[in-house]
Amino acid sequence: MNCPHTAAAPADRGAGTVVIDPMVQDLDGETARLRDAGVLARIDLLGVPAWTVTRHAEARRLLLDARLVKDIDAWDLWRSGAVTHAWPLIGMIDAGRSMFTVDGAEHRRLRTKTSQALTPRRLEAIRPEIEKFTQELLDALDAAQGDDGVVDLKAVFAQPLPMRVVGMLMGVDESRHAMLTRQYKAFFSMLTPQDERLALLAELDVFYTDLVREKTARPTDDLTSALILAEEGGEPLTEEEVVGNLKAMVAAGHETTIGLVLNAVRALLAHPDQLRKVLAGEVGWDAVIEETLRWDTPTTHLLMRFATEDITVGDEVIRKGEGLVVSYRAIGRDIEQHGADADAFDIARPTRNRHMTFGHGPHICPGAALSRVEAGIALPALFTRFPGLRLAVPDEEITRLPVMTQNDMTAFPVLLG
Ligand code: STR
Numbered sequence: 001m002n003c004p005h006t007a008a009a010p011a012d013r014g015a016g017t018v019v020i021d022p023m024v025q026d027l028d029g030e031t032a033r034l035r036d037a038g039v040l041a042r043i044d045l046l047g048v049p050a051w052t053v054t055r056h057a058e059a060r061r062l063l064l065d066a067r068l069v070k071d072i073d074a075w076d077l078w079r080s081g082a083v084t085h086a087w088p089l090i091g092m093i094d095a096g097r098s099m100f101t102v103d104g105a106e107h108r109r110l111r112t113k114t115s116q117a118l119t120p121r122r123l124e125a126i127r128p129e130i131e132k133f134t135q136e137l138l139d140a141l142d143a144a145q146g147d148d149g150v151v152d153l154k155a156v157f158a159q160p161l162p163m164r165v166v167g168m169l170m171g172v173d174e175s176r177h178a179m180l181t182r183q184y185k186a187f188f189s190m191l192t193p194q195d196e197r198l199a200l201l202a203e204l205d206v207f208y209t210d211l212v213r214e215k216t217a218r219p220t221d222d223l224t225s226a227l228i229l230a231e232e233g234g235e236p237l238t239e240e241e242v243v244g245n246l247k248a249m250v251a252a253g254h255e256t257t258i259g260l261v262l263n264a265v266r267a268l269l270a271h272p273d274q275l276r277k278v279l280a281g282e283v284g285w286d287a288v289i290e291e292t293l294r295w296d297t298p299t300t301h302l303l304m305r306f307a308t309e310d311i312t313v314g315d316e317v318i319r320k321g322e323g324l325v326v327s328y329r330a331i332g333r334d335i336e337q338h339g340a341d342a343d344a345f346d347i348a349r350p351t352r353n354r355h356m357t358f359g360h361g362p363h364i365c366p367g368a369a370l371s372r373v374e375a376g377i378a379l380p381a382l383f384t385r386f387p388g389l390r391l392a393v394p395d396e397e398i399t400r401l402p403v404m405t406q407n408d409m410t411a412f413p414v415l416l417g
Pocket residue numbers: 091092093095100247248249251252255256298299302406
């Protein structure tokens with residue numbers, strides 16, 4: 001890919017640099033190369049150099065290290081003007097003020113209400129609604145079968161379910177779901193020209209700001225309204241902060257759970273012996289969900305944190321002002337953490353719950369319990385309704401979208417059986 005940033009990037013990129021390919025189809029190959037490149041590996045993101053951490057133990061330490069911050073102004077390449085809004089990944093970092101981009105006491109202030117709304121106990125209240133959405137989408141699957149019986153499990157089931165759930169939580173009307181799905185697809189795709197990506201982000205900002213103003217005038221019982229209402233004793237969130245949190249919740253809630261559900265179905269269909277054990281009740285769905293999260297992480301690389309001081313990791317030093325990515329896929333395949341067979345999908349694996357796919361430390365995913373509830377409803381419901389579910393094409397023919405940070409399939413054609 002011809003990228004103007006290559007020339008602009010001042011840092012020395014040594015021979016050991018792994019170039020992250022936006023078009024990569026062989027994700028396991030990329031993961032293995034990263035693992036081989038070291039605990040801390042140099043990567044190239046469309047011409048922009050960064051570090052990535054590829055091991056569980058070191059990532060865990062770094063995610064607790066307050067010398068690493070989310071504030072983009074701590075990034076030398078940004079301050080010097082070497083990285084600008086012309087870089088296709090800038091939207092992953094410069095995403096407005098929210099719990100995703102702020103640290104320390106301000107971060108706690110921005111995040112408390114959201115994490116309180118998403119505890120396992122609070123989520124029990126919305127379980128019936130998630131079950132209802134699931135049943136509706138299973139009906140839609142049935143109805144969407146073509147003459148050849150083929151239906152795209154992604155488009156008809158895995159994609160709309162998380163959108164409905166996060167839409168209900170945040171108070172986004174169903175009439176807007178298709179627009180949001182389209183926009184986020186274009187946002188994440190590296191085939192989208194950067195000017196179009198910046199334009200769609202601006203449109204989304206208008207959409208979310210209008211929504212926040214509407215909820216400010218007429219609060220309802222959704223989380224957006226709760227975020228607007230003043231915190232007793234604390235500083236209320238500003239409009240910009242509510243918009244930022246809303247954006248982060250919808251983007252994260254929508255995108256990542258699609259991957260979790262599809263990756264679990266794919267893994268089970270590729271390992272029929274394990275699927276049989278699950279369907280016979282010998283192993284729980286929770287085991288499937290945790291092993292899928294470890295083995296085939298929805299987020300491959302999380303951008304980005306910046307060092308406010310030199311930080312030593314093994315024999316390498318992240319210099320003050322440099323960027324650090326967390327490569328969750330490589331971390332899930334860490335042999336030190338999960339054993340020599342870390343590359344195998346095994347729902348009986350003793351370490352299956354000891355993955356770090358939701359992150360660690362202050363920014364640990366506030367939606368983790370929600371995604372587990374969603375997948376915990378969707379997966380058994382799907383296999384109960386369609387016990388003969390199978391792929392309509394050989395597994396090798398499933399293609400990836402040109403997305404650098406997420407593990408996104410183009411489509412997942414199935415026969416319902
Ligand atoms: C997408 C663009 C946007 O408007 C806001 C955000 C903030 C939250 C980000 C999201 C982003 C991209 C996907 C992320 C999500 C938080 C969790 C999710 C990184 C940048 C993951 O993939 C883990």
